[in-house]
Amino acid sequence: xxxxxxxxxxxxxxxxxxxxxxxxxxxxxxxxxxxxxxxxxxxxxxxxxxxxxxxxxxxxxxxxxxxxxxxxxxxxxxxxxxxxxxxxxxxxxxxxxxxxxxxxxxxxxxxxxxxxxxxxxxxxxxxxxxxxxxxxxxxxxxxxxxxxxxxxxxxxxxxxxxxxxxxxxxxxxxxxxxxxxxxxxxxxxxxxxxxxxxxxxxxxxxxxxxxxxxxxxxxxxxxxxxxxxxxxxxxxxxxxxxxxxxxxxxx
Amino acid sequence: xxxxxxxxxxxxxxxxxxxxxxxxxxxxxxxxxxxxxxxxxxxxxxxxxxxxxxxxxxxxxxxxxxxxxxxxxxxxxxxxxxxxxxxxxxxxxxxxxxxxxxxxxxxxxxxxxxxxxx
Numbered sequence: 001x002x003x004x005x006x007x008x009x010x011x012x013x014x015x016x017x018x019x020x021x022x023x024x025x026x027x028x029x030x031x032x033x034x035x036x037x038x039x040x041x042x043x044x045x046x047x048x049x050x051x052x053x054x055x056x057x058x059x060x061x062x063x064x065x066x067x068x069x070x071x072x073x074x075x076x077x078x079x080x081x082x083x084x085x086x087x088x089x090x091x092x093x094x095x096x097x098x099x100x101x102x103x104x105x106x107x108x109x110x111x112x113x114x115x116x117x118x119x120x121x122x123x124x125x126x127x128x129x130x131x132x133x134x135x136x137x138x139x140x141x142x143x144x145x146x147x148x149x150x151x152x153x154x155x156x157x158x159x160x161x162x163x164x165x166x167x168x169x170x171x172x173x174x175x176x177x178x179x180x181x182x183x184x185x186x187x188x189x190x191x192x193x194x195x196x197x198x199x200x201x202x203x204x205x206x207x208x209x210x211x212x213x214x215x216x217x218x219x220x221x222x223x224x225x226x227x228x229x230x231x232x233x234x235x236x237x238x239x240x241x242x243x244x245x246x247x248x249x250x251x
Numbered sequence: 252x253x254x255x256x257x258x259x260x261x262x263x264x265x266x267x268x269x270x271x272x273x274x275x276x277x278x279x280x281x282x283x284x285x286x287x288x289x290x291x292x293x294x295x296x297x298x299x300x301x302x303x304x305x306x307x308x309x310x311x312x313x314x315x316x317x318x319x320x321x322x323x324x325x326x327x328x329x330x331x332x333x334x335x336x337x338x339x340x341x342x343x344x345x346x347x348x349x350x351x352x353x354x355x356x357x358x359x360x361x362x363x364x365x366x367x368x369x
Contacts, residue, residue: 023307030280030303030328037281038299064298076304080311 006066007032013070018173019077021250027073031063038062077173084172091169091178095161095185102157107210110149135200142199146208150195153210158190162236166243176240183236191229265297265305267347270332270340273315277331279322280306306330314339 007028014024063069078084121127135142162183169179194213200206215224265287272278272286283306284299309315314336320329332340 027303027307031300033279033325033327034281034284034299034303036325062298063300069298069300072298072301073304076308080308 006063010066010070013066014073015248017070017074018170018176018247019070019074020171020173020247023077034063074173081172083168084174087174087178091165091174091182092185095165095182096189098161098164099157099186099189102161103153103210106153106157110152129203135203135205139199139201142206146197146199149208150197153195154190154193158186158232159235162186162239166239169240170243170247176244179240179243180237183240184233187229187232187236190232191225193228263343264295265302266309267340267343268295269302269305269309270314270336270343273330273332274337274340277329279320279327279329281327283330309336312339 010031011024011028014027064072083090132138162179165182166179168174169176192212192214194209194211196207196209198205198207213220213224215221268287268290269283272283272290278286280302281299284302287295306315306317310317310330312335314333315330316333317328317330319326321327322329
């Protein structure tokens with residue numbers, strides 16, 4: 001597709017549809033080969049003047065109009081993967097179950113890591129509860145640990161899922177409205193998450209709770225829910241923007 | 252007027268033709284387009300550029316394999332059918348035959364009286 005205006009138009013259309021640079025390069029390369037074959041075939045059966053005329057006018061007729069060709073190429077590219085073929089499943093029905101699964105995995109992971117640390121300190125290094133002293137002697141370390149774990153539980157799962165979905169959208173040339181919808185759903189659910197903890201003053205007294213907080217008061221809505229939703233939404237939109245920029249830079 | 256890239260009535264047909272032609276021998280894109288035109292007696296026409304996205308998808312599905320080769324003094328991407336592609340072709344041919352048979356039955360008015368066209 002050596003005809004410059006058509007080639008440039010097709011390149012712009014393909015890039016606009018979010019197709020990856022390597023794919024665009026390959027497609028344009030093969031269209032160039034095809035175009036050269038067409039020219040060769042026509043030039044053997046017509047004069048030079050007719051050949052130039054062909055270059056200018058008949059290119060789109062043979063290869064297809066750039067916008068239509070780009071739409072078709074994007075459709076075929078999306079059809080390669082389940083995620084691209086089923087954006088509703090991936091970006092509308094998927095985010096909440098993915099997020100719940102990620103939360104369960106995170107909580108199980110933290111619990112197992114904690115149990116592992118206790119086991120290692122007790123069995124490998126010979127520390128027992130008596131060596132640590134009373135829990136009230138470590139209030140600050142307990143509080144710092146609880147806050148860190150709370151942030152980890154609240155922030156990491158939705159952030160990971162949002163990043164994963166943005167990457168999926170970028171790799172499958174899916175319209176950007178899909179990951180925005182997914183980030184909105186994640187932000188709605190993330191806004192409900194609540195973590196509460198009490199530091200231990202005596203052995204076996206500490207408490208750490210994770211759950212969903214569904215309030216009904218205006219105060220809850222404006223002070224508890226909306227700030228969390230807005231923060232999550234802001235991060236989600238930043239991730240979508242970053243993903244778009246990555247693709248633009250690569251193109 | 253430019254050819255439509257893939258008119259609605261041709262959905263799935265280019266893929267079937269590509270698989271069938273590549274089952275005979277390995278070909279590059281331009282060769283395939285010409286082969287489709289010749290085999291169909293110039294009846295089946297679509298934007299020639301649309302062959303490449305289909306080839307790329309079939310390759311990504313594992314039905315085709317490609318490699319750059321020198322043909323006629325020029326470097327081209329030559330496609331060949333894989334074992335999985337052969338299975339897909341068999342399935343597509345069977346599906347196509349059943350559709351054609353079903354449509355034919357309707358056109359001939361097998362159960363519901365005489366055909367409207369003679």
